Amino acid sequence: MILLFGAGISKPAKIPDMPEMTKGFLENPLRLAELDLKDQGYEELNNDIKALDEVSRNYYGKTDLEFLVSLLLQLEYDNFRDLIERKHTRIQTITQENLKYIRILINDYIRKECEKIDIMSMEYFWPLTALLPIDKQLLIFSLNYDGLVEAFCESNSIIFSDGFSPYWDPEHFSGKRVNIFKLHGSLYWFKTESGKIFKVPVKGLNLSKLKHLTDESLSEVMIYPVLQKNKQSQVYLWLHNKFLDELKTTDTCVVIGYSFRDEDVRNSIIDSLKINGKLWLIVISPNANSNKKEHFKEQDLEIRSRVFCIDKTVWRTCQFKKSRVTDLCARRQRGNVILNELIYEMTFRLSVI
Secondary structure (H helix, E strand, O other): OOEOOOOHHHHHOOOOOOOHHHHHHHHOOOOOOOOOHHHHHHHHHHHHHHHHHHHHHHHHOOOHHHHHHHHHOOOHHHHHHHHHHHHOHHHHHHHHHHHHHHHHHHHHHHHHOOOOOOOOHHHHHHHHHHHHOOOEEEEEEEEEOOOOHHHHHHHHHEEEOOOOOOOOOOHHOOOOEEEEEEEOEEEEEEEEEEEEEEOOOOOOOOOOOEEOOOOEEEEEEEOOOOOOOHHHHHHHHHHHHHHHHHHHOOOOOEEOOOOOOOOHHHHHHHHHHHHHOOOOEEEEEHHHHHHHHHHHHOHHHHOOOEEEEEEEHHHHHHOOOOHHHHHHHHHHHOOOOOHHHHHHHHHHHOOOO
């Protein structure tokens, strides 16, 4: 069994999802701007953001912060910018300096929102402890930038790895009870100008003022879904191939809080359902059945029959008392509860409460 977490898994910890973050940012995009910029260039920057919002809606079909950052990064390339400017002449007036500053504002806003982890509300993750294999590793694939799962493991003395210590090395996954594979990167991963990738699990960092000990500037290692070129990095390719390998051999993939928005991940799952005839998906989210209809409608009946949907929020699904989890763990240790029974009780039974 493997787990796949989307943004919905973080909602009970008070971390907003991308539509909520987008709404909050666009309502007051310059809340994190320097005071002098607010005085001198507030109106110009505000108009630039409105223009980019319009381009994003036209180019991608909608706006969210991930699309906006992707657009900003692509506008750094002359060929792409020339293409966009032909249709959206307002882009011609936006300076590269403003484009870079707006990207920094968005990245800082995403970072601050994702760092708002409510540690006291992490109790809803306790069902995970009952799924910890006795003689194997629990494999969690996450599409989230936040460090919520890592914080839960850290707070409860669960030995885990995300591949960093502090530099990236897949060998760090060996011998850990929980392995967390961050398919879209993390707030706490950074890359030097020379290409070294490392982890700093510290909140409140101002990336624009940080430098590596070699005096190199740093950039975030977060993969935005629409930017295919960023997905060719060494870390992403290794993580994605690991995801594919596990999908081809596992019999159960529990998908929680994920809308199947990322095309690469969605196609990987669909392809694996075709290749691996024993693979079943248990999809838990408020819109699980509608997402299944939208993204699996082209698949044959046999494949669709192996996608079991539970239209419940993460909070509703995981309302499992810590004492009950402890009891399940004890029963499993005695051999009275097998993994499939745990999965059944912690998903299907809870979903019909």
